Amino acid sequence: MSANREDRAPNVRHIASGDGWRLSEFVCDAGPDDRPFEERHDDVSISAVVSGSFDYRTHAGAAFMHPGGILLGAAGRCYECGHEHGRGDRCVAYAFRPDYFAEIACDATGQVDYEFATPALPASLGLAPL
Template sequence: MTTSEQKLASGPDWYVSDVVCTAGAGDRPFEEEHRSVCIAAVTSGSFRYRTSQGTAMLAPGAVLLGNVGACYECGHEHGAGDRCLSFHFAPAYLDRIANDVPGAGKLAFGVPHLPPLPALTSLLAESEAARETADIDAFEELGLRIAAAALAVGGAALAVAGEAAPAARPPSRRDQKRVAEAVRQIELNADRPVSLSELAGSTATSPYHFLRTFRQVAGMTPYQFLLRTRLHRAAVRLRMSDEAISAIAFEAGFNDLSTFNRRFRRVMGETPGDYRARRSGSASPSPSAFAAF
């Protein structure tokens, strides 16, 4: 077996896997079938991908596109091994995303891949970082953003051909109210995993519409707001108590101490221990500190 797949996270109608292939030039290409819509980011290695949409040589930064039910073949005649972060969606789930993406193309991909694009670079880097740090809570949101980006590229192609994509409308009062309700829900449940689907369901909107609206209104994604809330509460407790840092991290909702330390230092500019040592300062971090998100 030249391919291994580890499921990293999943939810209703979606999942994401870390796929590693060790095939080389001496191995015969293998043919499989996409059992769901697939959007896979190549993070290392290269391979030839052939499907009904065409044939492409994929290298790091490229995005593989697979239609449900389509047969495909991968070959490594030009190099050994590759690794992909592979997002899978039920067609109905992706269709709901497409309905909320201005200028999105048809659900069925007409090309086999997207080349490395500047618009995707930051998003793919976030996804790879989430894989390397086992940040499984981030993947639902990342999957939606990657799917929307892939669909939007199709819309951009139409605009180049002369069909202008419709502009995104500003959030309505109703949308603003929905975001406010979601913010309260996140604040009430910040110490436990909060699903994007759960938040969207409570506002009676699709996950992608909710994500887009939340970013417009709040200036950050729901997951970023959740992290901000957890870090703020942890910072306050570090100032006000002598409780062990690990206990504060776990009670704030972080699954492990290393993740907490890394995120705290990135946002606050110092370790939790150093932050606690400066108790003569203010009792809570300045809101501007969270601009690092």
């Protein structure tokens, strides 16, 4: 049996940041023997899966994440990731401070309290070159 996944947090490498946002790379080596556990998004998260696959469950639903998929996470909301189908994944993640994202979302949608209605966006051939 593998170590408890809570003891095997993903490796995080910060790439860039600015006022209200940061860009990081997350590399996880969890696998089928690691039990999923509840985590929480501190900030709004928009993450591109670069390699590997995992199951993502949140208040907005569940999604099977794989390369090209875009994970959407709401600040303050809990989620779980499971690696039932293989070991490890790599994601590049933008984290936005909630007030910063609220301003962007309001400008884009006209909604003051915008929240993602889905846990993820599907992989797109248009994103493949990235």
